[in-house]
Amino acid sequence: MKYSFKIFSIFGIPVELHISFLVLMLLIYIIALFNLIPSVNILTAVLITLIFATVVIHELSHSYIAKRYGIKIQRIVLLPIGGISEMEEIPKEPAKELRIALAGPVSNLIIAVITFAILIIFGTFLSAILSGALYYFTVVNLLLGLFNLLPAFPMDGGRILRAFLAERMDFIKATKLAATIGKQFAIIMAVIGVFFNFLLILVAIFVYLGAEGEYRSVVVSTLLGDEKVKDIMTSDVHTLNPDNSVQETLKIMFREKHMGYPITEDGKLIGIITFHDVSKIPENNRDMLIKEIMSTEMIISDPNENLVETIGKLNRNNIGRLPVIENGELVGIISKTDITKILDKKEPKLD
Known part of the structure; x- marks a missing residue:
């Protein structure tokens, strides 16, 4: 996740703060220190900090159980609305997902029971402020535990529901x-x-x-776990010549209704041109050759590449298609549309 930085590691799992979380906490402490809102004092700020500490415990509980099943945890990120455990994969065995999902809310409920027990046993020895803080902390953990059990996927309760289904x-x-x-x-x-x-x-x-x-x-x-690029790529690829003009290229794009083309020379891929590239050229300069504006830093695919990996490339780079190269030659092209079509065919429908 962008704009987050590591604060510590536990069980080999990096715990990171998102910048928005840091801004929120700084704002809370500034409000408390300068008494900008009468109901928010230092004790309130500390309690909010402790609540987020329980969020870390909540996420670590998920992660600890997941690691016991051999699932790699990339990191835990704290956000203003809670925490996220980034797991390498989600187990498809319902029993495993059930235990991983339950671990977080159960940790909150255990904390609530412990703090409530402390309040009951030692309440008469504690000051009114500390008793109030413990009571507040107990209630918040109880609510966090119960709220996360709501069947609202992808929250914990939703994952429990999926495991059941x-x-x-x-x-x-x-x-x-x-x-x-x-x-x-x-x-x-x-x-x-x-x-x-x-x-x-x-x-x-x-x-x-x-x-x-x-x-x-x-x-x-x-x-798409077993599907390869070669299974759905378009092999009959219309390519352009580097000496085509921008005007010629625009006419081809409008006629064939394609937004991008590979550019080849002597059978070798040398660049990519898109509608975005050519549309930026002023009308009085559209006799310019496309080799002058084509992109030569290309992201490519391989016929034997897994489609899941291909989708990752398309999404990470915010592009719609990839040229497919084998032994240095262009053998096809694959687009998001190709992948969407095969997904629509394979996707099961709810009865």
Whole structure:
């Protein structure tokens, strides 16, 4: 995740702060130190800090169980709306996912029980301020644990729901149903947030986008896991000559309705030209040759490349197509449209 930096490691897992989280904490302490909001004092700021410490414990609980199953944890990132454990993969065995998902909320509920026990046993010996802080800390952990058990995928409760569904149906169908329920919960949360708490709206946006994003990720990794570029690439590739003019290229693009073309010379790929490149050229200068403006720093694919890896290249570089090269020669081209078509054919429908 961009704009985050490491603060420490535990169990070999880097824990990072997102810059937005740091800004939030600084703002809270500034408000507390200068008494800008009467209800926010130093004790409040410390309690908020401790709550985020429990968020780290929550995410570490997920990560610890996942590591026991051999799943690599890339990092834990703290955001203003909570924490995220970035796992290399999500287990498709329902029992494993169930245990990993439960670990986080259970850790919050255990903390709530411990702090409540301290409050009951030692409450008479504690000051009113410390008793109040412990009570607040107990309630917040209880609410965090219960809130995360809501069946709003991809929250913990949503993952528990998927694990339950995956025991009874295909994994992709289970994910789609859990994601659909998660998005419905997100809409409800957003509506409630409008009237009660703006933070709930942010959580709702995170849940909605996360549900759709994770569903698409599962579809891609599951359905395209064994597919190669050569299985769906277009082999009959229309290429352009480096001595074509910008005007000629625009006419070809409008006629054939393609937004980009490989440029070859003596059978070798030497560049790529897109509509974005040629449309920037003023009309009075469109006799310019495309070799003068083509991109020579090319991202390419291989016929035997896995489609999941190809999608990663397309998304990371925000491009729509890749030339396919074998033994130094252009043998095809693959686009996001090609991949979308095969996904639409393979994707199971909910009954």
